[in-house]
Amino acid sequence: MPRPPPHPMLAYTLRRVLWIIPVLWVIATLTFFLMQAVPGGPFTQEKERPPALERALQAKYGLDDPLWEQYGHYLVNLTQGDLGISFTGDRPVSQIVRQSGFISAQIAFLSFIVAIVAGMGLGTISALNHNKLLDYVGVLFATVGASIPNFVLAAFLSIIFGVQLGWVKLLGWGGPAEVADIFSPSAYDVSKMILPVVSLTVLPAAYIARVTRASVLEVLSQDYIRTARAKGLREFWVVMRHTMRNAMIPVLTVMGPIAAFLVSGSFIIESTFGIPGLGRESITAVQRRDYGLIMGTTLFFALVVAVANLIVDLLYAVVDPRIRYR
Amino acid sequence: MASQDSVARTLFVDQHDNAMAGHRGLWSDAWRRLLQNKLAMLGLVVLVVVISVASIATRVSTVERHDAHEISTAKQLGPTPGYWFGTDQLGRDNWSRTLEGVRISLQIGLGTQLVVLTLGLFFGVLAAFGGKLTDNLVMRFTDIMFSFPDLLFVILLREILFGRDIPFLNGTMLMILAIGTIAWTTIARLVRGQMLSLGERDFVMAARALGASRFRIVTAHMLPNTLGPVIVAVTFGIPTAIFAEAALSFLGLGIPAPAASLGTLVADGNRFVQVNVWNVVFPAGAIAVLMLSFTFLGDGLRDALDPRTRG
Numbered sequence: 001m002p003r004p005p006p007h008p009m010l011a012y013t014l015r016r017v018l019w020i021i022p023v024l025w026v027i028a029t030l031t032f033f034l035m036q037a038v039p040g041g042p043f044t045q046e047k048e049r050p051p052a053l054e055r056a057l058q059a060k061y062g063l064d065d066p067l068w069e070q071y072g073h074y075l076v077n078l079t080q081g082d083l084g085i086s087f088t089g090d091r092p093v094s095q096i097v098r099q100s101g102f103i104s105a106q107i108a109f110l111s112f113i114v115a116i117v118a119g120m121g122l123g124t125i126s127a128l129n130h131n132k133l134l135d136y137v138g139v140l141f142a143t144v145g146a147s148i149p150n151f152v153l154a155a156f157l158s159i160i161f162g163v164q165l166g167w168v169k170l171l172g173w174g175g176p177a178e179v180a181d182i183f184s185p186s187a188y189d190v191s192k193m194i195l196p197v198v199s200l201t202v203l204p205a206a207y208i209a210r211v212t213r214a215s216v217l218e219v220l221s222q223d224y225i226r227t228a229r230a231k232g233l234r235e236f237w238v239v240m241r242h243t244m245r246n247a248m249i250p251v252l253t254v255m256g257p258i259a260a261f262l263v264s265g266s267f268i269i270e271s272t273f274g275i276p277g278l279g280r281e282s283i284t285a286v287q288r289r290d291y292g293l294i295m296g297t298t299l300f301f302a303l304v305v306a307v308a309n310l311i312v313d314l315l316y317a318v319v320d321p322r323i324r325y326r
Numbered sequence: 327m328a329s330q331d332s333v334a335r336t337l338f339v340d341q342h343d344n345a346m347a348g349h350r351g352l353w354s355d356a357w358r359r360l361l362q363n364k365l366a367m368l369g370l371v372v373l374v375v376v377i378s379v380a381s382i383a384t385r386v387s388t389v390e391r392h393d394a395h396e397i398s399t400a401k402q403l404g405p406t407p408g409y410w411f412g413t414d415q416l417g418r419d420n421w422s423r424t425l426e427g428v429r430i431s432l433q434i435g436l437g438t439q440l441v442v443l444t445l446g447l448f449f450g451v452l453a454a455f456g457g458k459l460t461d462n463l464v465m466r467f468t469d470i471m472f473s474f475p476d477l478l479f480v481i482l483l484r485e486i487l488f489g490r491d492i493p494f495l496n497g498t499m500l501m502i503l504a505i506g507t508i509a510w511t512t513i514a515r516l517v518r519g520q521m522l523s524l525g526e527r528d529f530v531m532a533a534r535a536l537g538a539s540r541f542r543i544v545t546a547h548m549l550p551n552t553l554g555p556v557i558v559a560v561t562f563g564i565p566t567a568i569f570a571e572a573a574l575s576f577l578g579l580g581i582p583a584p585a586a587s588l589g590t591l592v593a594d595g596n597r598f599v600q601v602n603v604w605n606v607v608f609p610a611g612a613i614a615v616l617m618l619s620f621t622f623l624g625d626g627l628r629d630a631l632d633p634r635t636r637g
Contacts, residue, residue, distance in 0.1 A: 039489030301475035
């Protein structure tokens with residue numbers, strides 16, 4: 001039998017990190033040719049431009065080169081961290097991705113935290129009060145929350161709290177626009193942040209609550225929990241040390257899909273609330289055939305999802321030492 | 327060959343088709359468990375009612391009452407005896423529009439799962455039986471499609487499909503293709519995993535030992551045993567697809583007008599929500615009812631088909 005490598009975890013981590021490169025390459029390739037197959041170019045307009053101007057514009061952005069050459073250029077530039085130029089406003093794509101990505105990241109991060117805390121809290125409370133009133137309330141929230149689409153929720157919350165009650169402001173995002181302002185309280189406007197985060201959070205929170213409840217119930221019926229109780233351990237420690245740690249594993253499996261869901265959700269929420277984030281940016285990019293920006297946003301989102309899945313897989317090892325690395 | 331199969335069945339308990347007298351098979355067992363699940367039955371009944379009402383509505387004038395595209399002078403009404411769900415900004419009957427929206431959203435949900443099933447089974451079976459290299463290539467491709475930002479993919483594909491004149495396919499079908507092309511990865515992984523683990527099971531080895539052909543083993547023994555988890559995944563896939571299409575329609579990136587899915591109706595109603603809230607309430611409620619029913623049914627099916635995971 002071959003000897004196991006000295007650091008299986010390290011080798012596994014390395015392999016998983018390196019695997020992101022071919023993933024991004026294939027996604028870049030697919031997006032590149034899909035986007036070129038979309039009818040109409042960035043300079044196609046209702047009104048005919050003089051052919052000379054059209055040609056000059058095409059030449060300026062290298063769009064008159066053969067497709068394979070454009071593709072090659074893009075990849076070469078990409079390896080040097082150059083995402084190209086956005087056709088609208090002539091701004092570097094990397095600058096747009098950085099600015100709007102920072103806003104989207106705040107929404108996603110806040111929603112992720114709220115979803116985990118609310119979902120796991122609710123699921124655990126439900127499970128610990130199995131078949132009592134609190135359990136029914138939790139299950140009701142988890143079921144109803146999982147069946148209300150986020151754009152419907154956003155619409156209703158806006159009507160109630162924005163229009164009727166006038167408690168919150170509706171358009172835009174209340175977080176800081178620059179990374180430098182992240183610790184200055186004056187950069188935050190909480191009344192603009194609540195509704196987008198709540199609309200985005202309810203569905204994943206409901207989903208996490210369902211999974212957590214089932215998982216905690218499963219663990220509570222295990223022999224080692226009975227043992228822990230039998231040896232006189234305080235209920236608090238039975239729950240915290242023995243139940244939660246084991247109940248985390250099924251919850252972790254849904255974290256990857258939830259990261260992907262938050263990416264999709266950001267498209268909808270940002271468009272609904274008029275937030276200048278990356279999701280809204282990428283929708284307008286497709287509509288304007290802004291090739292550079294389409295590529296940039298797709299690659300960024302793909303990277304986020306890939307990294308989230310990587311972190312989830314690595315966290316398994318921390319929570320569940322039984323998992324082997326192949 | 328039939329005689330060999332029956333020997334295999336007598337010798338080894340075949341999970342999917344237990345022909346021995348006095349024993350219930352997997353399917354009747356699962357059906358019995360499903361019948362006992364109140365929430366799943368509720369979901370099933372609601373779905374049967376909604377689907378029948380939506381599909382007979384066009385033929386029965388007492389149900390449909392008004393044409394979904396008929397414009398009247400009765401604009402922005404609330405629920406009244408003449409217009410059960412009220413009317414929209416053009417005076418169209420919301421009840422008829424919601425029914426049409428349900429029809430289109432259901433078509434999207436079911437149609438997408440047909441595409442998903444076809445692609446998922448194809449890639450799953452290909453990976454399981456295509457040899458090591460094919461398996462690796464197909465599964466890595468599946469992984470990559472899984473990390474593709476799905477809404478962005480659908481939007482791109484939608485632009486490509488809608489920008490061309492494709493014969494015989496209407497907007498709804500193109501939308502089905504666009505969503506189905508990215509959503510098959512879960513089924514492919516599921517089918518491959520099931521096939522590989524079933525290949526190690528005793529009843530499959532028995533059939534192989536008795537000389538059953540490869541084709542017969544796959545079609546008679548392995549596919550039926552893969553069906554359970556696949557049915558569950560498809561049941562959960564339907565509301566996901568309905569949701570995806572509704573969200574895209576809400577953003578104005580769904581099927582083209584005049585066809586209106588539930589998402590389009592919510593988006594339309596939302597523009598005039600301060601005048602008439604009912605234009606949003608009914609289609610939004612319809613989406614919630616559909617999603618809830620499919621989720622209940624899916625939960626019930628999962629518990630019924632795999633008793634080990636009962637919560």
